[in-house]
Every structure is written in structure tokens, then in C-alpha cells.
Amino acid sequence: MAALGLASSLPLLLLVIAGAGGAGGARWRGxxxxxxxxxxxxxxxxxxxxxxxxxxxxxxxxxxxxAFKVVLDKDPCSVFPSDYDLFINLSRHSIxxxxxxxxxxxxxxxxxxxxNARRFVPVCSVxxxxxxxxxxxxxxxxxxxLDYQSCPTSEDCENNPVxxxxxxxxxxxxxxxxxxxxxxxxxxEPTGAYPVKGFFADFEIPYFQKDKITRIEIWVMHExxxxxxxxxxxxxxxxxxxxxxxxxxxxxxxxxxxPVKLLKCVDHSTHPDCALKSAAASIxxxxxxxxxxxxxxxITPFLVALASAIQM
Amino acid sequence: xxxxxxxxxxxxxxxxxxxxxxxQICLCVLFVLLIVVGIAVSVGILxxxxxxxxxxxxxxxxxxxxxEILLGRCYTYTQVVRPELRHTDCQKIGKxxxxxxxxxxxxxxxxxxxxPLMELTTQxxxxxxxxxxxxxxxxxxxxxxxxRDMYTLEDTLLGYMADGLKWCGDSGSSEMNYQSCPHWRExxxxxxxxxxxxxxxxxxxxxxCGVVHVVLNGSISNTFDExxxxxxxxxxxxxxxxxxTLKAWVMHNIESVPSDSCSSSSLNNLKQILKTKNIIFVCxxxxxxxxxxxxxxxxxxxxxx
Numbered sequence: 001m002a003a004l005g006l007a008s009s010l011p012l013l014l015l016v017i018a019g020a021g022g023a024g025g026a027r028w029r030g031x032x033x034x035x036x037x038x039x040x041x042x043x044x045x046x047x048x049x050x051x052x053x054x055x056x057x058x059x060x061x062x063x064x065x066x067a068f069k070v071v072l073d074k075d076p077c078s079v080f081p082s083d084y085d086l087f088i089n090l091s092r093h094s095i096x097x098x099x100x101x102x103x104x105x106x107x108x109x110x111x112x113x114x115x116n117a118r119r120f121v122p123v124c125s126v127x128x129x130x131x132x133x134x135x136x137x138x139x140x141x142x143x144x145x146l147d148y149q150s151c152p153t154s155e156d157c158e159n160n161p162v163x164x165x166x167x168x169x170x171x172x173x174x175x176x177x178x179x180x181x182x183x184x185x186x187x188x189e190p191t192g193a194y195p196v197k198g199f200f201a202d203f204e205i206p207y208f209q210k211d212k213i214t215r216i217e218i219w220v221m222h223e224x225x226x227x228x229x230x231x232x233x234x235x236x237x238x239x240x241x242x243x244x245x246x247x248x249x250x251x252x253x254x255x256x257x258x259p260v261k262l263l264k265c266v267d268h269s270t271h272p273d274c275a276l277k278s279a280a281a282s283i284x285x286x287x288x289x290x291x292x293x294x295x296x297x298x299i300t301p302f303l304v305a306l307a308s309a310i311q312m
Numbered sequence: 313x314x315x316x317x318x319x320x321x322x323x324x325x326x327x328x329x330x331x332x333x334x335x336q337i338c339l340c341v342l343f344v345l346l347i348v349v350g351i352a353v354s355v356g357i358l359x360x361x362x363x364x365x366x367x368x369x370x371x372x373x374x375x376x377x378x379x380e381i382l383l384g385r386c387y388t389y390t391q392v393v394r395p396e397l398r399h400t401d402c403q404k405i406g407k408x409x410x411x412x413x414x415x416x417x418x419x420x421x422x423x424x425x426x427x428p429l430m431e432l433t434t435q436x437x438x439x440x441x442x443x444x445x446x447x448x449x450x451x452x453x454x455x456x457x458x459x460r461d462m463y464t465l466e467d468t469l470l471g472y473m474a475d476g477l478k479w480c481g482d483s484g485s486s487e488m489n490y491q492s493c494p495h496w497r498e499x500x501x502x503x504x505x506x507x508x509x510x511x512x513x514x515x516x517x518x519x520x521c522g523v524v525h526v527v528l529n530g531s532i533s534n535t536f537d538e539x540x541x542x543x544x545x546x547x548x549x550x551x552x553x554x555x556x557t558l559k560a561w562v563m564h565n566i567e568s569v570p571s572d573s574c575s576s577s578s579l580n581n582l583k584q585i586l587k588t589k590n591i592i593f594v595c596x597x598x599x600x601x602x603x604x605x606x607x608x609x610x611x612x613x614x615x616x617x
Contacts, residue, residue: 039380041384049378112457136393259611266459267601269601
């Protein structure tokens with residue numbers, strides 16, 4: 001009886017151990033270091049400087065990498081935003097006025113809408129942001145060498161390499177932004193469109209340069225076919241609006257800014273929320289495959305019936 | 313030597329400096345030879361020191377930092393964009409890529425040059441997910457950025473790596489030519505870059521299956537251009553046993569007057585070509601999802617409200 005009990009509880013015990021150590025026994029909650037980090041970062045730097053923005057002048061990508069990699073030798077829970085100071089100083093460049101796009105909870109949408117810096121320049125289109133975008137990195141906890149299994153998130157420890165990177169990048173991005181500032185928020189996010197504690201709230205707003213900013217425009221986007229948790233003037237958006245007002249900024253708020261909504265509709269084109277008045281007109285003009293697919297299957301038996309009726 | 317001018321008095325040769333006339337001639341010849349050899353050696357050294365000059369072409373040269381960009385893109389693609397390919401050996405691929413054109417005549421490029429590279433990169437696109445494009449690059453790529461399960465050639469590994477880059481070598485050097493590269497029209501069409509795109513486009517078409525799609529530009533006269541890569545290489549290399557239908561999305565500029573390009577002679581030509589291959593042709597003007605993309609730039613237009 002006792003042996004059976006042990007055998008049946010063993011898988012449960014293993015599950016508990018696995019759970020305690022994270023997925024598959026990993027130390028931290030976040031994704032491990034991206035493989036070939038150096039080649040990716042150097043390649044992205046070269047591409048930005050040589051191909052995409054030669055007008056920004058020469059940047060020494062090797063020196064930039066050397067400045068970045070010092071954090072790869074540090075304890076993964078003791079990396080601070082200031083550790084990236086040299087890296088940022090070597091890679092920063094001016095941002096065109098009226099082109100800054102801040103955001104929370106819609107990374108992919110922002111990247112699509114920004115059109116690789118043709119329409120807007122979000123932080124991931126600036127050289128330092130481009131180099132770190134979608135990557136992960138950290139040293140092992142008790143040894144030199146990178147940890148490819150997992151890296152700490154903010155839930156593991158505050159001063160982790162990736163969060164500190166984005167904090168420092170956000171501060172710089174904010175400082176170098178000017179003109180009209182645009183902010184894209186996700187009004188379908190259950191925890192609120194404006195995270196009161198987040199990169200935008202803590203590392204971007206405080207670094208806005210009052211004398212260089214004309215006004216701030218907020219877009220609260222909602223997911224197609226999903227509930228509208230918050231809109232302009234509501235909930236956390238209201239908190240943001242009040243904060244900006246208090247800081248003395250001129251601001252405005254738009255629900256579902258049309259160009260962005262149209263972009264969201266690309267993969268929801270048949271949803272009623274994406275119906276355009278002109279859609280009805282265009283259907284009539286289209287080559288009618290629908291007719292041959294569906295209409296045909298209804299018409300044929302009808303015609304047969306009609307024909308046989310006429311014959312009789 | 314002044315003596316010579318006044319030595320015509322006697323017929324006999326008067327020896328100079330104690331050596332015979334014959335010896336003088338030999339010395340002169342030797343002297344001249346030494347000078348010639350000296351010049352030749354100097355020129356030789358100078359030429360050897362100076363790197364052999366690349367040929368001058370009419371097109372822009374190899375992209376600066378070509379190799380770093382190429383390798384970085386390979387790793388980004390295989391580790392971040394499509395992590396299911398994370399075991400790809402990018403070093404090998406990079407080497408195979410450059411071996412295809414380094415130390416070779418950039419106007420004599422062949423498919424064979426790219427064979428080792430092609431053999432290292434066998435990525436197939438799922439059926440019904442291939443998207444071709446012709447004179448509609450921006451729109452097609454904006455579409456696959458949103459519709460991530462569809463692939464243009466530039467969404468496959470090799471296309472992603474090479475997109476927008478220029479490269480060429482020289483048969484007299486092992487270096488890349490950063491000064492200039494052959495221009496397709498003004499120098500030669502069998503250049504390293506064009507042959508690369510022909511080679512990968514051919515395979516992209518050969519590997520396609522099910523329903524294939526193409527974004528075409530209905531606002532130009534040659535909507536279906538038989539001389540374009542799409543016409544010349546991709547349509548030509550579709551396998552009828554694998555591909556049963558080609559759906560064309562013919563997009564017009566938003567501002568232009570609506571017209572039915574699907575019934576134009578240009579597209580009828582495409583229809584006929586596909587008919588001979590037993591591939592069904594379906595044509596749609598201003599396919600809605602792609603039209604919505606155009607609307608992003610023109611949200612106030614009447615057809616976008």
C-alpha cells in the first residue's frame with residue numbers, strides 16, 4: 001500500500017519541483033539569452049547605419065557592442081540603467097520632430113503602423129532600440145558566461161539586464177523627442193490602457209522635455225470584436241489625462257484613431273466593425289466568384305425544377 | 313668623352329680609359345640593360361604594392377558592411393523571426409553566399425554559382441501561403457507583416473537576408489567591390505545580384521503548392537509584365553501538379569478612378585499562360601484586406617470611410 005502511494009505521488013512531486021524551478025527547471029521566469037547575440041546586434045547596427053539611415057552619420061558599431069557587452073559580465077540581478085550610459089551615448093541620434101510614438105501593450109501594432117520609421121519613429125526604430133528589439137540577455141547567476149536557459153524578469157528582480165536596458169532607452173528616447181508626441185494605448189487591455197506603473201509612466205513621461213513639446217495626442221485603440229474596457233476620459237486613461245494636465249501639457253485623446261483602426265481591420269476585414277460604406281459598392285463590381293461558388297449550387301436545382309415544370 | 317670628337321685623325325680605334333672598343337660596347341649594353349631592369353623592377357614593386365583595381369561598373373557598389381548585415385539577418389531570422397529554424401548554421405550559409413561571387417567575373421554569374429548556397433537552405437512555405445508580387449513591393453510586404461502566415465520571397469530566409477543589398481566581386485581579386493557593381497541594363501543582365509534573385513525566385517515558385525496569390529499593380533499599363541521576374545521566372549516555374557490555382561489581387565491607387573483591370577488584355581495574357589499550364593486563374597480587383605492597407609495612408613478618402 002505504501003509503495004503504491006509513493007509511486008502515485010512521485011509524478012506529483014516532480015511537478016512540484018519543476019514548478020518551483022520554473023519551466024523545465026529554469027532559474028528565472030524570462031526567456032534565456034538569444035543565441036548569437038553579438039552577430040545579431042552588430043548586424044542590426046551595421047544595417048541601421050549603412051543602409052537605413054546613412055544621413056545620421058558614421059557610428060562605430062564595434063565600440064557600441066563593446067559598451068553593451070559590459071553588462072554581460074554582471075550579476076543578472078545587479079544591472080542598472082546607468083550601466084548602459086556609454087552604450088546609449090555612442091548610439092543615440094536625433095529623432096525627427098513630430099515622429100515620436102510612445103505605446104503600451106501593442107508592440108506589433110506599433111511596429112506595423114510605424115512602417116519601419118517611414119511614418120513614425122518608435123523606440124524600436126531608433127538605433128539603440130533597434131539593437132535590443134525582441135532580444136533577451138543575461139549572465140549566469142553564479143558563473144561567468146551567458147545564461148541561455150532563462151533570464152530574470154521584473155518579478156524575479158528589479159535590476160535585471162533587459163528591463164534596465166529598456167528603462168535607459170526609454171529615458172533617452174523621451175529626452176530626444178520633440179514636437180507633437182503621440183501615444184498609442186490598448187483600450188481592450190483588462191488591467192487598464194495606461195499602466196500607472198510601467199515604462200511609459202515611470203521612464204518616459206518624467207523625461208519629456210517641456211520646452212520641446214508642442215502637444216500630446218493619445219490614441220486609445222480597441223481590439224476588433226473584443227470588449228472596450230476603457231476609452232478616452234475613462235479609468236486609467238483619465239488618470240493619464242489628469243497627470244498630463246497637471247504637468248502643463250496640452251493634450252487630446254482619440255478613440256480608435258482611424259488609420260490605425262484600418263490597419264487592425266486588415267486581418268478582420270469581414271468583421272462588422274470593419275465594414276466600410278464603400279465595401280457594399282465594391283462587392284457589386286467584383287468578378288463574382290461568390291456567385292459561382294454559392295449561387296450556382298442554389299440556382300441549378302431551381303432551373304432544373306423550372307425546366308421540368310415547363311416540360312410538363 | 314671629349315677626346316672622341318678630336319680622334320678622327322687616326323683610323324685606328326684609340327682605346328679609352330685603358331679598355332678596348334668591344335669592351336666599351338659591352339659595358340654600354342650592360343649599363344642600358346641595368347637601367348631597363350631597374351625600371352622594370354621598380355614598376356613591378358609599385359604594381360604589386362598597389363591593390364589591383366576593380367573594374368568600374370555603372371551600378372552602385374557592394375553595400376557597406378555587407379557581410380555583417382548578411383550574417384546578422386541570418387541569425388535574427390533563425391533565432392527571432394522563425395525560431396523553428398534555430399539550428400541553422402549561419403556561418404556556413406554566409407560563406408556559401410560569398411563564395412558564389414567572390415573572385416568571379418560579376419557579369420558571368422550563373423545559377424551553378426549559387427548551388428552550394430541553395431543546398432544549405434531548404435525552407436518550404438506551407439501550401440496556400442505563397443504570395444508573389446510584381447510592381448507592388450511595399451503593399452505586398454506590408455500585407456505579410458500583418459498576415460504573418462503568408463510568405464513573400466523576402467519572408468523566407470534567403471530573401472530576408474539579401475533584401476535591398478548589393479554585392480559583386482571581381483575575377484582579379486578576392487575582395488568585394490565596394491565602388492561599383494554591374495548595372496542590369498547598362499552593363500550586363502547576368503550579374504551576381506540578378507542571377508541570385510532569378511535563382512531563388514525559381515525555387516520559390518517550384519516549391520509553391522495549392523493556391524498561390526499575387527499582388528499586382530492595376531494602376532500601371534503593364535499590370536502583368538511578361539518580362540518581370542514574376543512573369544519570366546515565377547509563373548514559368550510553377551508546377552501544375554502542385555499548384556492548382558493562382559489568385560491575383562489587382563490593386564489600384566486609392567485616388568484613381570475605379571477600373572476593372574481583371575478584364576484587361578494584360579491579365580488575359582496571364583490567364584492564357586496559366587491555362588496552358590492547367591492552372592485556374594482567379595482575379596479580384598482591390599482585394600479588401602489589401603485595400604484597407606492602402607486606406608491607412610489615405611483614411612479620409614471616400615473609399616475608406
